[in-house]
Amino acid sequence: MGVLTAGGDCPGLNAVIRAVVRRSLAGGHDPIGLWRGYAGLAERSYVDLDMRTVSGILHLGGTILSTSSYDPYRHDGGVERVLEAVEQDGFDAIVAIGGEHTMTITRRLYEEHGLPLIGVPKTIDNDVPCTDFTFGFDTAVQVASDAIDRLHTTAQSHDRVMIVEVMGRNTGWIAVFGGMAGGADAIVIPELELTVEEICEAINARHDRGKRFSIVVVAEGAQLAFASGEKRLIRASPETDMYGYPRLGGIGQALGKEIEARTGFETRVTNIGHVQRGGTPTARDRVLATRYGVMAAELAEQREFGRMAALQGTEMTSVPLSEVEGVKHVDLDYLRIAATFFG
Ligand code: F6P
Numbered sequence: 001m002g003v004l005t006a007g008g009d010c011p012g013l014n015a016v017i018r019a020v021v022r023r024s025l026a027g028g029h030d031p032i033g034l035w036r037g038y039a040g041l042a043e044r045s046y047v048d049l050d051m052r053t054v055s056g057i058l059h060l061g062g063t064i065l066s067t068s069s070y071d072p073y074r075h076d077g078g079v080e081r082v083l084e085a086v087e088q089d090g091f092d093a094i095v096a097i098g099g100e101h102t103m104t105i106t107r108r109l110y111e112e113h114g115l116p117l118i119g120v121p122k123t124i125d126n127d128v129p130c131t132d133f134t135f136g137f138d139t140a141v142q143v144a145s146d147a148i149d150r151l152h153t154t155a156q157s158h159d160r161v162m163i164v165e166v167m168g169r170n171t172g173w174i175a176v177f178g179g180m181a182g183g184a185d186a187i188v189i190p191e192l193e194l195t196v197e198e199i200c201e202a203i204n205a206r207h208d209r210g211k212r213f214s215i216v217v218v219a220e221g222a223q224l225a226f227a228s229g230e231k232r233l234i235r236a237s238p239e240t241d242m243y244g245y246p247r248l249g250g251i252g253q254a255l256g257k258e259i260e261a262r263t264g265f266e267t268r269v270t271n272i273g274h275v276q277r278g279g280t281p282t283a284r285d286r287v288l289a290t291r292y293g294v295m296a297a298e299l300a301e302q303r304e305f306g307r308m309a310a311l312q313g314t315e316m317t318s319v320p321l322s323e324v325e326g327v328k329h330v331d332l333d334y335l336r337i338a339a340t341f342f343g
Helices: 013-026 037-040 076-090 100-113 138-160 172-184 196-208 250-261 284-299 332-339
Strands: 003-004 031-032 047-049 094-098 116-121 161-164 187-188 212-221 235-240 244-249 265-269 308-313 313-321
Touching: 003 013, 003 037, 013 284, 031 037, 037 076, 076 100, 094 100, 094 284, 100 116, 138 161, 138 172, 138 187, 138 212, 138 265, 138 284, 161 172, 161 250, 172 187, 172 212, 172 332, 187 196, 187 332, 196 212, 196 250, 212 250, 235 313, 250 265, 284 308, 284 313
Parallel strands: 003 031, 003 094, 094 116, 116 308, 161 212, 161 265, 187 212
Antiparallel strands: 031 047, 235 244, 308 313
């Protein structure tokens, strides 16, 4: 039974690897790691996995299998090499742990070539459809909420506006949950346009009622929008990543300049960046990752291929990979609740 981790890393990957390995060993199977995602199959680069190699990794961030964005469909002969490896090296099942793009590769390899694949959704962004929560998200939210707590005290001491930029790609999950947990005074997300003028109005209203500082949480994928209708997506660089996604980042700085110029309040910007993705997973993420891993190994054992382990409500279940399409946006009801405390 092969196990691979692909795409960006996130806290809890090692907990899933451990769970897949321990559950498959308990079932009498023979787990093996694929080095750096699907590249491990194409290059037939494998890592021994046994009780010893997965011992002591539950709490560790990153992934002991390393990761990459290698997509066999984007490399000449990539798919053929993957097929050859599965056939010749005798894989009966492979658990692919990755984000939305990895799920697409996994679905195609299953549907087009009948490979014995199971998906496990991972991302701090919580944007994979058909599952309520992905592991890694809770840790990212905890990091964002801790950062906001720290920024609160210094904002208060200096009467400043603090902008906190968080990750999330094209969704506002981390911003809304982190912002609500940290008591943000405004939250700006891609799913709901909030103009610079509206944000400044909320900050001014707060200051008018005697508050001398404000915390604004902004998701990296939110656009800088103005009442005039002008909108700008701010990017960290003009390049795209290997999957063709824009490299986001910088909305915090752009928004901070506008707020300072328009309100006259001294404004500082913090981008917490990859700190959200590194380090030890929260207890909740360890539990969730463990449940995902055990479910994936059980699906593999039952030869329920072409499915993704999923959390629906409090139940761990599975869905066909063919249903896992597009991006899951934040439920705006969470923002409505957070907004009760704005201004
Ligand atoms: O998908 C996870 C994520 O951390 C996003 O929130 C972010 O936009 C992106 O990955 C950053 O990617 P990279 O690590 O390639 O800079």
